[in-house]
Amino acid sequence: MHSHFKWVLLFAISITSLGMPVLASAQNVLEEVTVTAQKREQSMQDVGIAINAFTGDQMRALGVEDSFDIAAFTPGVHISGNIAGQNTQFTIRGVTQNDFNDIIEAPTAVYLDEGYIAIAQAQSFALFDIKRVEILKGPQGTLYGRNATGGLVHYVSNKPSLDEAEGYLDVTYGIFDTSANADQKRVEGAFGGPLSDTLAARVAFIYNQHDGYLDNLYPLDAVGAPPGPGAGADMGDDDTIGFRGSLLFEPNDKLSVNMSVNIVNSDLSTGPYQSKPTIGVYNADGELTNSLDVGPDETRRTICADGSDCGSDSDDNGVPDDFFNNVTGAFGPDGLIDVGRPAGADFWGYIDPDGLGWKTSGDFAFDDSAFVDTWGVNLNIAYELNDYMNLTLISDYKSYEKLVFIDVDSGPANYLANYAGVDGNSFTQEIRLNGETDRSRWVLGFFYLNIESDSDNGLKISKGGVAGPAMDVGTDALLKTDSYSLFGQYEWDLTDQLTLIGGLRIIQEEKDFQLQSGLYFGSTDARTIHQGPIFLPPLPFGLATKYAGSSSDTLWAGKLQLDYTASDHLLLYAGVNRGVKAGSFNAPLLGSYISLLFAQGNDGIPYKEEILWNYEGGFKYTMLDGRARLNGSVFYYDYKDYQAFLFTGIGGVVINADAENYGAELELQVSPFDGFDALLGVSWYNATVKDVPLLIGSSNTRNVNPTYAPEFQATAMLRYAWPVFNGLMNISGDVSYSDQFYYNLRNFDADKFDSYVMVNVGLGWANQDGRWEARFKINNLTDEKAGIQGFNIATGCGCNEISFRAPRWYGFSIRYSY
Secondary structure, three states: OOHHHHHHHHHHHHHHHHOOOOOOEOOOOOOOOEEOOOOOOEEHHHOOOOEEEEEHHHHHHOOOOEHHHHHHHOOOEEEEEEHHHOEEEEEEOOEOOOOOOOOOOOOEEEEEOOEEOOOHHHOOOEOOOEEEEEEEEOOOOOOOOOOOOOEEEEEEEOOOOOOOOEEEEEEEEEEEOOOOOOEEEEEEEEEEEEOOOOEEEEEEEEEEEEOOOEEEOOOOOOEOOOOOOOOOOOEOOEEEEEEEEEEEEOOOOOEEEEEEEEEEEEEEOOOOOEEEEEEEEEOOOOOEEEEEEOOOOOOOOEEOOOOOEOOOOOOOOOOOOOHHHHOOOOOOOOOOOOOOOOOOOOOOOOOOOOOOOOEEOOOOOOOOOEEEEEEEEEEEEEEEEEOOEEEEEEEEEEEEEEEEEEEOOOOOEOOOEEEEEEEEEEEEEEEEEEEEOOOEEEEEEEEEEEEEEEEEEEEEEOOOOOOOOOEEEEEEEEEEEEEEEEEEEEEEEOOOOEEEEEEEEEEEEEEEEEEEEEEEOOOOOOOOOOOOOEEOOOOOOOOOOEEEEEEEEEEEEEEEEEEEEEEOOEEEEEEEEEEEEOOEEOOOOHHHHHHHHHHHHHHHOEEOOEEEEEEEEEEEEEEOOOOEEEEEEEEEEEEEEEEEEEEEOOEEEEEEEEEEEEEEEEEEEEOOOEEEEEEEEEEEEEEEEEEEEOOOOOOOEEEEOOOOOOOEEEEEEEEEEEEEOOEEEEEEEEEEEEOOEEOOOOOOOOOEEOOEEEEEEEEEEEEOOOOEEEEEEEEOOOOOOOEEEEEEEHHHHOEEEEEEOOOOEEEEEEEEEO
């Protein structure tokens, strides 16, 4: 597209969509959603829980393609994770835990068709043929199979229909607006219908392919030999193929059996991190207490308490003044530099070529070097025992396999790469009874969970690199989890308007864990890991980088709440909720492991369960004859032993620290007359994690903000539709704002993303019967650099690795439905 025409089009659509007067409700965008948050179908306005829900049509109108995209439209919900956005997790009300080892479970649970996604790094996936999503805020342990302290996100796919054949095909072509000239092709479809009077089937699929949008100029400023053939590829690509097949069997009006199979494969490039120069600051005791963005004239590697240069800690042993400072010819651009750093750059003289625009120079960047494969089977059997009682059986099996890479320095020096691999599986079985009487409703159930996760995580020193001979500094961890729980919830109508709700879950959690961390000398290919035998480095005082342990814990979660239906249009609720997340084990990278051993011995490997007491009240008000809904909530979190990820050096561990949080949320949805919809949502909270050490085992502590937890968020959406060309034209715009937030628990000055505003606009048309739809869409209209994830490596490379949401994208889609 010619640049002048492109900018005219951008301007015209933005002015039209954002300047549209408040008129009326657009087709299928903000209709009321039926949810199953309490294990039965209810209007969202009748559920005394802080909940956001979107239908599949709404998500499509909002441009939601990946599981985590919905966070941008849900106040109080953000994203965290690692691998520059390739592995992403949800943060709800500041509750997060971004340990990048795959043995962990996230504090926010994610479900697909009531099947728990046990591996935290599997929470990011492509969405296709989705009926709705429900986001529940706060602990949800009494009713959902796996308790989570932060809340849960539940995706529900479309089921086969016994009534008629139906389906659709949706094709999208788009372009990312960077010098990499990356384009996207996306095809999504589904078809199905009755095979007989009692049997129906549905098949859905997705194909998504887009090139890397981060333009890699490597070998610009290269230091050391390339890490392998093909080094220097553009980053940020995706090549995903997914399939879902479903069968529905209903022999009578009492029995329903639904079985589905999901298979998704994604091939990815190296994670699209970029580098910014940073400098660590040490106190008089030799502890790192801050890191700063590097000024243009800065030549020190780190800053001592007296202002002198402390040197680097590039071997990640927690001690500065090593490695580069003691090696003649410290691998600068000319191969021979003295102690210090080139002015304003990282340790090797690298400065991003366009100041953190969409150009970079990275050596460890390969096409299709990474993969994420998942598949699973879900069986849901629902049987009506009588007019007052239903039995539900849900069996779910999932398999997870992945290997992904990032460049630690995110620049052109052949220094270190980080890899993360997992081979895991999970199985859940839920047996649930639902019943009701004239004045009560109840749920009783049993839940079993088995997880086996075998993770490989480490640092790769490539052949010809500046960090030493080729090897993998690897951590192997195997965690087996068996969890058994009994749960129940009872709702009793004290009066016609007042309902008492009580719930309880008793959990027995068993874990077996094995860990070893050492050196592999056989991995000479940049894209293979852990080849040959492992060498465990000898340590003094009887310490060893090998561990085996187990745990057995009895835990409980509970709920007590009052719902007051003040009128047909107003629900008030208040209650207390106790959430719990089981303890587990650390599997740190070797440098962090050794630091942990010297500070705490093996006592630092296990960490305790976290307990969250949530005191919450809210209201749900429907007005304007059902054309507007105003919902709000206030909450106070009292956290005991919050599981916080402390990243130091080039690795990290989970620690337990007390925390508190209080905040409020407000959301307005209004459709004052046909053709117009508007949504406005805001959230604010004040969260504090207490007495966090700046170094593993240190007594030097401070109170900090949790990571990936913006204090204030806001979102707004306008959509207007009107008849034209024998169909319905619509124009839309949405804006989301995020306050600044830290990506490192220590809250150093350099470890913070700025606030941002994301703007998306679109123009669409559908024919009269809705079979044909066409849409032009621009995402990230202003090309905002909105931070996603980052890590502080100031003492290792004189840099932080940071990543951003995708650049401006414009594209066209066409859809046919029947």
